Amino acid sequence: MEKKESTRPWNKPSRSRESAENYLRAILEIRSSHGRCRNVDIARHLGVSRASVSKALVKLSEAGLVEVVDHDVGFTSEGRAIAEATSARHRFFEGLLRDAGVDADEASRDACRLEHCVSADSFEKLYSHLTRSRPSE
Template identity: 40%
Template sequence: MKIQESAENYLETILILRQRIGQVRSIDIVNEMNFSKPSISYAMKQLRENGYILMDESGYITLTDKGMEIAERIYERHKVLTDYLISLGVDEDTAKGDACRIEHVISPMSFEMIKKAYLESQKKDK
């Protein structure tokens, strides 16, 4: 199933926040993404209805297995692509921005080849 880029970004943000602060609430996503509370509330409702997140009675958000799979895939792409671009000489801010756009459209095959090349180059540098 194809998921929209915005949903991938929300799921990735939830994963990153969970790793950084532990429990995640909608307000944390608002602060991280600089979006309005109503926008985040609507997005969380859509993610809940589509089975990507769970929200408890206190408002804490948990990724479902389906949501976690997508979040981890996008986050891995983001990290590898960012690091790879930096290793090619791209400045960090540009690399992060470009990786954020590329991570949503790159094919699994192309990503795996870039990842393989990057990891091999890292082994040679050590």
């Protein structure tokens, strides 16, 4: 069965989609390492103000991607799926760049840009092509 991309606006290339994906990936990373996620954790992680985080969380909540209960930021099922897909793209591109000899910091920065500009279909095909053509390690 063919996967369909969501028709919501953040799945179209845009700065708002990139911002949403960055917030969702940050929430995923924070929850994975700390078990919970608060506004202040996101602000520290992304290097932004708590006011910026509050505004972003309102938008993400209105979009049906996150829920905030007792100051703990969690995902809806759709939000988690987007966060996990974004994180997978980031890890893939970061690993590919590191394998090519790019230093860790630059690879992470570049992976952050690349993760947002590739469609789900293109990413799946690129991933399949490169993992199929790589020798087993």
